[in-house]
Amino acid sequence: MPEPLTPREVFLKLVHGVCEERWEEVIDLYAERLHVEHPFHPLAPPPMRSLDDLRAHFGVTAPPGAPPGRTLRRRPAGITVHETADPEVIVAEFRYEGTVVETGEPFTIPGIFVLRVRDGKIVESRDYLDHLRSAQARGHLAEVLDAIKRRP
Numbered sequence: 001m002p003e004p005l006t007p008r009e010v011f012l013k014l015v016h017g018v019c020e021e022r023w024e025e026v027i028d029l030y031a032e033r034l035h036v037e038h039p040f041h042p043l044a045p046p047p048m049r050s051l052d053d054l055r056a057h058f059g060v061t062a063p064p065g066a067p068p069g070r071t072l073r074r075r076p077a078g079i080t081v082h083e084t085a086d087p088e089v090i091v092a093e094f095r096y097e098g099t100v101v102e103t104g105e106p107f108t109i110p111g112i113f114v115l116r117v118r119d120g121k122i123v124e125s126r127d128y129l130d131h132l133r134s135a136q137a138r139g140h141l142a143e144v145l146d147a148i149k150r151r152p
Contacts, residue, residue: 004120
């Protein structure tokens with residue numbers, strides 16, 4: 001039986017898989033029992049706790065009536081992985097760089113992930129991304145800002 005992937009290897013597979021839209025391979029990087037949250041998301045969604053939650057998040061199963069987004073061509077860049085005193089935990093700094101296919105507009109979305117990987121699977125992740133830049137690249141910034149305004 002092969003050795004489980006290290007946290008660094010899992011992170012690299014994660015960001016490359018996201019960029020290449022290999023959703024089922026990305027989801028396979030997570031454990032059955034998980035906790036994934038986006039603490040800086042402007043709409044404060046609840047944490048994801050199941051693989052089905054992840055499928056919905058990655059758009060593998062889009063909610064009915066969801067507006068289509070723009071097509072993004074992206075790659076991870078500026079990757080720095082910090083190992084911690086806990087061998088299961090890494091802090092990874094990076095950015096997604098790319099182009100909006102429909103407009104040719106370039107974008108950069110900075111991020112930091114704090115991952116806990118056990119036996120080669122992500123069991124916990126805090127993903128700190130610039131969600132407003134992401135919404136802008138996808139053509140959904142106006143909807144996100146409207147939703148923020150409607151929040152109590």
